[in-house]
Amino acid sequence: MxxxxxxxxxxxxxxxxxxxxxxxxxxxxxxxxxxxxxxxxxxxxxxxxxxxxxxxxxxxxxxxxxxxxxxxxxxxxxxxxxxxxxxxxxxxxxxxxxxxxxxxxxxxxxxxxxxxxxxxxxxxxxxxxxxxxxxxxxxxxxxxxxxxxxxxxxxxxxxxxxxxxxxxxHTNGPAPLRQKQQRPSIGFCGQVKRPTAKTRLKQFARTSLPYLSDIRMSGHSASLRENFQHKFLRAQAVQTLLDHPGVDTHFVLHGDFFAGADQKSTADEKTVARQSALETFLSNLADSDYSLCVRGIGNYSLRFYEIMAAGRPPLFLDTNCVLPYDFLIDWQKELVWVPQAEHQRAGQILADHHAGLSAEQFVDQQRRAREIWEDWLxxxxxxxxxxxxxxxx
Incomplete structure (x- = not known):
């Protein structure tokens, strides 16, 4: 070990x-x-x-x-x-x-x-x-x-x-190693909610009206205030990266969870749709230098663990997340870390990180991501x- x-x-x-x-x-x-x-x-x-x-x-x-x-x-x-x-x-x-x-x-x-x-x-x-x-x-x-x-x-x-x-x-091993190019490429494949008048109203109610800020189950409550505060963070992050001139973006955006697979009529159709969505996601990972990682409903990202398993360095937008073994691992040094107060600088943080790597360091960070997943995650x-x-x- x-x-x-x-x-x-x-x-x-x-x-x-x-x-x-x-x-x-x-x-x-x-x-x-x-x-x-x-x-x-x-x-x-x-x-x-x-x-x-x-x-x-x-x-x-x-x-x-x-x-x-x-x-x-x-x-x-x-x-x-x-x-x-x-x-x-x-x-x-x-x-x-x-x-x-x-x-x-x-x-x-x-x-x-x-x-x-x-x-x-x-x-x-x-x-x-x-x-x-x-x-x-x-x-x-x-x-x-x-x-x-x-x-x-x-x-x-x-x-x-x-x-x-x-x-x-998913692939019984990491994605193929990529070699450093002058400009960083970043991928994302997943659900992105765009704000509408209705969703904005719901967000306001959940974050501003106290009696709507709790979800209750069996007498134990957990706040939804923070969940809805970050409801559109993915959309904001995607737009921030699209707007940055020094970053190449490979984005596959879906309006529904798992590309709408769960909306299929039969179990067989759902299975086929999920497999198709997974293959698209893995292809997006393999074709990108980095992958965007943003929380979902909960203050964590399922995608983060899949990205690490594939051996791709995540561009990690922190929202005061709790990651495993944070008393042993300095996650801010292991990931391309975007502090909560600097989300609007995500593109520049990525560009600066990439520019500071040698060709060998660029390859090594891919191996390191996979190694951390194998050993700790x-x-x-x-x-x-x-x-x-x-x-x-």
Whole structure:
């Protein structure tokens, strides 16, 4: 396993600004295997599916359509037993794991089951690992919880950590390496919402009227104010790059999610449409030096993980995002980072970054993107390093 490399933007220790968790657990360099305890009886009774972490031990996982029936978890299923060991009781475990994902309990209206299990862990003096894999920033209301989530809209808590989107390795390896040209090319293939009078009115209501700023599910709320604040950010970013004279743009813009595949009448038609949209996306990645990465409904980008897997450096428009292992990885140095206050300068930031690279550095940043995905963001890489969240400072 490759260790973090300080010369490439990695820190040897967690950021001092991030409070550390798991103080009762001491795991040294020679002890990377966590002893975990779970109980499938505390999965959601309506849909008793397990979180991805438990795949090596249980076979009924919940998948989104972008990872269902793909190779996303193939490697982790084989190697996961080397990263975790099932403990026979809570007392024997380093940490407890909620068997289902938090959004599953929320959607099923069975949050009381999850909270009972968290309480049992607390009574045993254990922390409980909770995974939440959907767009909205729903907190887990238990003091002993460690919440792993792809999206945090605001008020990040010390017990909240970044979680990758579980994307497959679509091409079983990175896209072919590109050689440096004088001008950078940037691709984007996806949904872009253009503002209309109706959508502007909805945006105003969600961001300015307090009683419309919350979405509620099973008694736990997550703010929509920030979601709608960034509703048209992709369209703005696309226009900013189109307007920049020093950047070549390769944009394939759709008005609907997944190029409207979900609007097809039959399951077979949806499958064909999704495959066609995926092929267009992958072709766009292969034909571009960089790829635009902007948040969607949630404060994260599924596309970011696909871009990294393909070995393409993302032009990353930050919106106060929480990325995995940000206590070890200096993401601002690893990506072509556009700070939130400088979104209108995205084209110039990209042009300056590209101009500052040698031909060798240009190629190396492609290899580096793929390497980071393999080592830290793929299911296998993420869980291989999972013990680091509990490592004593």
């Amino acid at each position: 490759r260790e973090p490399r300080a010369s490439k933007g990695f820190f040897a220790k967690p950021f001092s600004a991030r409070p550390q968790v798991g103080a009762a657990i001491t795991i040294g360099p020679m002890s990377m295997r966590l002893k975990i305890y779970t109980d499938p009886a505390f999965a959601s009774p309506a849909n008793p599916m397990q979180c991805a972490m438990l795949l090596p031990f249980f076979g009924r996982e919940e998948r989104a359509f972008w990872s269902a029936d793909t190779n996303a978890f193939d490697s982790y299923k084989k190697s996961g037993l080397g990263y975790f060991e099932l403990a026979g009781s809570m007392d024997e475990a380093d940490v407890v794991v909620l068997p289902g994902t938090w959004h599953r309990y929320l959607q099923d209206g069975t949050t009381n089951v999850a909270l009972r299990f968290a309480q049992k862990a607390a009574e045993a003096g254990k922390q409980i690992v909770v995974f939440h894999e959907r767009d909205y920033d729903f907190k887990f209301p238990a003091a002993n919880a460690l919440l792993f989530t792809p999206t945090v809209e605001k008020d990040r808590q010390p017990n909240e950590f970044g979680l990758p989107a579980w994307v497959p390795d 793929s299911p296998d890489g993420f869980f291989r390093n999972f013990y680091r969240h509990f490592r004593a400072p």
